[in-house]
Amino acid sequence: MSGRTESSADAATGGAIVASPRPRHESGPAEPQLRARAEAVAAAAARAAGVTFAELHTMSEMTQAASLIDRVWRPDNGAAMIPVAFLKVLSGCGGYVVGGFHGGRMVGVCVGLLSELGLHSHIAAVEDPLRGAGLGRAIKLDQRAWALRRGIGTVTWTYDPLISRNAYFNLAKLGAVAAEYLTDYYGAMNDGVNAAGPSDRILVRWDLAGTHVGRTLESGTAVPALDGAVVALGPGPDGRPVLGPRGARRLLIGIPADAEALRVSDPGLAAQWRTALRDVLSSLMANGGRVTGFTRDGFYLVEHPEQKDHV
Structure with a gap:
């Protein structure tokens, strides 16, 4: 699993991901059971990956998170991918600013902000030694449990449709749905991942309480029906x-x-x-x-x- 599960500049601007202080919340009679199950699944994934998750609040934590993001995404213009102060603002406004820790060291980070649909997941980064060890999945499952605790039923994010491992992770492993193709969404991006090329993206929606997501997470993979394809x-x-x-x-x-x-x-x-x-x-x-x-x-x-x- 790559550390680059989200787009490097998933700003909540335009279309269905416009920032809003009051996201639409999903509710229903199965909420307590659903939340408890989501918490259990997230905890199991964290144990399997050998990490613990914690929301970040202090400037020291924000500095560590910003440094980790830069090491993974490698911006080449001398500017941080996300300024430390902006991480602090997102955390203070109720956004998802969470670090993953292994042996007391921050080895993963994920940042999301409240949007019209619920939560828009902005960027994720995982240290090299732990990529492929289940940390990316554990982060998303923690994000799912975090959102459901707050009555949020939908998470969105974007990814580069040319990156096969991310497409497989998002659609087949998490059960997210491709909602829209966004042409050159961010313009040229000067970092070590995007190489200044066109930033086409697919916007995905993750229906946290949906049957498809539940079945996918339970089985491990959503296998598409290819008859006649x-x-x-x-x-x-x-x-x-x-x-x-x-x-x-x-x-x-x-x-x-x-x-x-x-x-x-x-x-x-x-x-x-x-x-x-x-x-x-x-x-x-x-x-x-x-x-x-x-x-x-x-x-x-x-x-x-x-x-x-x-x-």
């Missing part, structure tokens, strides 16, 4: 994007196995993939196509509404 975009023998037909009800949209490495080894090819994915996936989603899953081998599954067809 046709490849509309995939890698050719030379690794370049190849377009296929778009007329089937179920379409598979492929991405590179490691887009971040490709940006370093072949920036031109990485740019081709960005354009191809944008042209296909954003068009399908804008015309009613629903992303219903992501496969382990790097394909989005998109389903058309039955009343529409694409050629």
Whole structure:
């Protein structure tokens, strides 16, 4: 699991993630049981990852958190990804500013702010030695329990749709739903992850109390139904994007196995993939196509509404 589970600049600006001091809260008769279960699942994930979580409040904690974020995201313009003072403000305004600790040392951090829908998860960072050890999942499960304790039923965030491991984590492991394709959402981003390229993003919604999320977290992975699926975009023998037909009800949209490495080894090819994915996936989603899953081998599954067809 990468430490980069969120976009590096998930500001709550525009559209469905406009900041609001009064998020819409979800409630229902099963709330106490749901919250208790979420707390138990989060605690188990934290134990498995060997970490404890705590909300951050002091300036010293904010300084540690900001430093950790910068080490992971590597901004190259000399400016911090998130100023220490802004972290303090988010914490003071009731946002999610949480650190993960291992042996008394901060090894992970996640920051979220209240939004119109509930909570918008802004950025996450995990130290190198613990990536892939379950800390990313533990952070999100802690965030889910934190939100449900406050009556918040929806968490949103964005991620780069070209990053396969994050797509798999968000859609297949957490059960979040791709809600919207955002073209060059933040403009050029000068950090060690985005390499100043276009910042296309997918906005996801995580329905914390939803049946799909519950089943996904219980089973460990959401496996999409691929019956009759046709490849509309995939890698050719030379690794370049190849377009296929778009007329089937179920379409598979492929991405590179490691887009971040490709940006370093072949920036031109990485740019081709960005354009191809944008042209296909954003068009399908804008015309009613629903992303219903992501496969382990790097394909989005998109389903058309039955009343529409694409050629």
